[in-house]
Amino acid sequence: MRMRQGQSAELLRRLLRAKDHMDAASHEAWPVERLAKVSGVSPAHFAHSFKAAFGVPPHRYLLTRRLERARSLLRDTDAPIIEIAFQAGWNSLGTFGRVFRDVYGRSPSDMRACVQAMPDRPGPTPACFVNAALRPGLTIAVSEKRRQDPAPIKKTQQMEVS
Secondary structure: OOOOOOOOHHHHHHHHHHHHHHHHOOOOOOOHHHHHHHHOOOOHHHHHHHHHHHHHHHHHHHHHHHHHHHHHHHHOOOHHHHHHHHOOOOOOHHHHHHHHHHHHHHOHHHHHHHHHHOOOOOOOOHHHHHHOOOOOOOOOOHHHHHOOOOOOOOHHHHHHOO
16 A cells, blocks of 8 residues: 555545455445445545555456456356356456456466366465465556457466466
8 A cells, every 4th residue: 555645544544444345345346436435535536545545446456356256266166157257246257257368368267177187286275375476467457458469478377377
């Protein structure tokens, strides 16, 4: 969290409250108006202050949390992909698949097959450790990422599957 000049400690506590709500229930809809209400500030002020404090807009932060949850469920459960999409907060299987592929470079079913095919898969690891290590770096919007030339998959990206 970055404290910019002009941001009070009280505002940062309010922003953290909204962030905590998103973390606790990332599967729920969190429009800026709802987050602003949790924080006790106007929607415009909330959106600007959240990005200034955390480096990403609220929607992208929520998207990151949903992707982490989906990836964890793909790795640790045998639940159907449509169920995972709904549990992670998507309303559409198509949107889930497209966003997942845009961010990770492979479909959810490909990701699951790759992880399950690993001969010496590690035992269950606390999700907080895995999520922190494999957090997608969404520094640009997913739609912008899709328009860029596809980069070759690096060895580190291949190892992230574990």
